[in-house]
Amino acid sequence: MQEQYPQKPGIDFILKQAFFYWNKTLVYQLLFSIIYFSVFFAAYLYIENRFGIYNQFSSAFLEYFQVGPKGIDALNQELATIKSSTNYTYTTLGILIVSAFLYPLNLGFFQIYRKIDLKEQVEMSDLFVGYNGLNFFRYASYFIFWYFLYTFIAQTLILPVVWVMITLFVAPLMFFQNKTIFEGIALNWKALKMYFIEILVCTMVAVLFKYVGFAIFLIGGLLTFPFWNAMIYSLYKIIFTEKA
Template identity: 60%
Template sequence: MQRKYPQKPGIDFILKQAFFYWNKTLVFQLMFSMIFFGIFLTSLFFFGSHYGILEQNQALAAAFQEGTKVYMEKVAELSASENYQMFSLAIWATTAFLYPLNLGMFQIFRKLDKKEKIEIGDLFVGYNGLNFFKYLGYYLFWFFIYRFTIPTILLAIIWVAVTIFVAPLMFFTDKRIFEAISLNFKALRMYFVEIMVCIIVALLFKYLGFMLFIVGGLFTFPFWNAMIYSLYKTIFSEKG
């Protein structure tokens, strides 16, 4: 396997390529979102009810009407409770379980490049054999750091940029986590502007559908994967 960094592509090329992959796989984008939100919302309501979080939310709404100070005290009390901690762990586990769906989209984009027949089973390729545990472990590692950086926002964005290619590198080239992060960091230094602009565009478009069309969000939510694949394909050259 050889890897090289070609001449810098234009941002417009990367964006057009991402929208091409997204547009050509709209049915699978919808399937991705339906599976993701179907499982996530089921988990959210089940564990929310099991640990009494839904009832607590009603109490928070009442506290909000009493004033900001009372509301913040109630939020702090709820966040410190054992039930809330267990609820958070359950939702974290659910998102970790759903993460391999993203690898399925990479598989679909690669098949589109190769002009191969795309099947529903391709969406679940990340769950095959030991792959599931590999990507599950990576997501848990990634999220553990992300949850500590998110309050700063800037550090969270940097962490996303530093790891944006880790999943496709692990999937397509079988790299280990830290080896993939090293390659990702090198690419980030060379293509910092391109990567950061594409991250911002991807995040805006990802949630734009929910803000404007509600149901349209089911199509735009997985767009992030198309952007990652477009960047990966443009920046990294695989031969072997």
């Protein structure tokens, strides 16, 4: 496979294309969100019942609210104690494992969008294509790699945004072109330098729309939450040309 960078399309075209894919797959968007949140919160409740970290944080903040500003030192000390505990480590690890397990579910949308382009029949099994064979371990490993670096730089203001943008196309490059993680990042970086404004604007729109459903329509967030994948695919299709 080779990549080419054609004449830049308009941002409006990319957005319209993303919303087209999203609108054509609303049933799958809803199914994705139901599966994702059901598994995630079921696992979270089990982890919380097992290690009780949420209750510890809640108790620490409740004591602080009762004491007031003068209790800030005690709060910071309590939070530091909680975060240094083995239960906190196990909780964080558990959430990471669940998130990594769910991540390949996103790859199913790339399969579905490609089938729409090819005018092929979309099937329910397409949503789970990321779990086929060794693909699951490739995508789950990539998520863990991505997550560790993200959390390492999360306390900065700009670097997390940069990390998201330079890894935006790694998953579709792995999926469609069988690229490695580092090959994908290298190609992503080249694309970012040429399409920085388009990628930045579309990323901002995708993030806003992804969560606006929960903020405004509550249950409607189940439909807007997976929109991110439609935007990535729309950008990917414009920027990268696949050749056998």
